[in-house]
Amino acid sequence: MTYSARRTRWLRALTAAALVLFVLALLMDFLYVGPEKEQGEAQRIFYVHLGSFLGAFISFGVSVLTGVMYLLRRDARWDVLSLSGVEMGLGFSGITILTGMAWAKPIWQTWWTWEPRLTSVAIMWLAYAAYMMLRAGIEDPEQRQRFAAVYSVLAFGSVVFTIIIVRVRPDTIHPVIAGPTQADPTGSFEVTGRIRDTLLFNLFVFAVITVALLWHRVRLENLARLVEQRKLQALTGHWGD
């Protein structure tokens, strides 16, 4: 398998677009929206916080859908996508957690608190870290892909848990931007016109970045598997197809 020049050009164009959009998004975060009236400069990190969570949600969503597709079709290409989704999701949710901690220090006066959403997002991250451990522990490729797909379905439960927890638990202090909240959140703010513009643009940009990175990761994985295959062929002397 080799990649056509045409697809490579498309990927390069998408990557360049993602970079330009990200710079624009940062400019908006720092220049277009003014400091928030209660939280000041600290609120600016919120756009990256929610943007990266959207990236994580898309990635984990891709991983569970393609995991199910792998179980139904047994095509290794679905497994490549599922693995890429988990890796991207781990990175993005890592950014979500770190930016959240940076925001919580000035607003909540602490880096970390055992609050329902923080706890559930930590569980989510650990579940996907366990997914990587499972893959590393199984030798047989077919079995590794099958078990990974099964576990990607189980791990997605923690993503759903993270999203619904602040809406069912009344004692959370984590702010909720959209939808109903029964909570008494600490650090909520009023969504003004400029804040909404910046937020929507950031969400769009992070979606583009996620797609571009997923594409790169899938391509890398395909090439890595191709190299494995070629090595095996060179060792056994069979060049077959």
Place this chain on the structure above:
Amino acid sequence: MSAGPRKLRPLMPTWRAVLAIAWKDVRAELRGRELVSAMLLFTLITVLVFSLALELDANARRDAAAGVLWVTVAFAGILGLGRSLSAEYDRGSLDALLLAPIARSALFFGKLVGNLLFVLITALLLLVLLSVLFNLALVQPLLVLVVLLGCIGFTTSGTLIASMSVHARAREALLPVLLLPVALPVLIAAVRASGAIINDLPSDDWLPWLELLAAADVLFLAAAVALFDYVVEE
């Protein structure tokens, strides 16, 4: 026999196959006595370690009892689940079970019933042990119900995940890493419900957790039945 792939009809009804597999595990345990005794000894040691580490007075014991209960059940359960599946794998009897003309779900529920029995025995004896050592009235119907529901959810996800981790390198280390994040919603709900009941709080404080626990059990059972076929297909 006719040619072509044809789905074989199971030779015995599913519930009899389930009971047969569970009974096999119980008989093996009655003869070998390695699983439950190891879990019970581990439980005893864990409670001792907790008592030493936390240096609890009467009030602190009441607050810590639910946490000690479920951490101990989870770790003892992991010990038992790992052993139960790796014994089948090492002796090659898993292949024999897979060859048996029974539904795969019967195999899953058979192992689940056996595992659940062992984990439940351990958990109920732990309740008695904590009642004595922590001087609390823990053997009460509501708490037994929470223990039952918690053990069902934990053992269901545990049996499914242990059937995967048994094939891995370093399987003893992998099982807790894989199982705990998945089972945590069950454990959290169980700890909260038990804690509220131990502290004699009104039903508003434990009923939502009990409902969450029951819902999680149903979800885990459904997910495990749907996914188990894909775990054991070779």
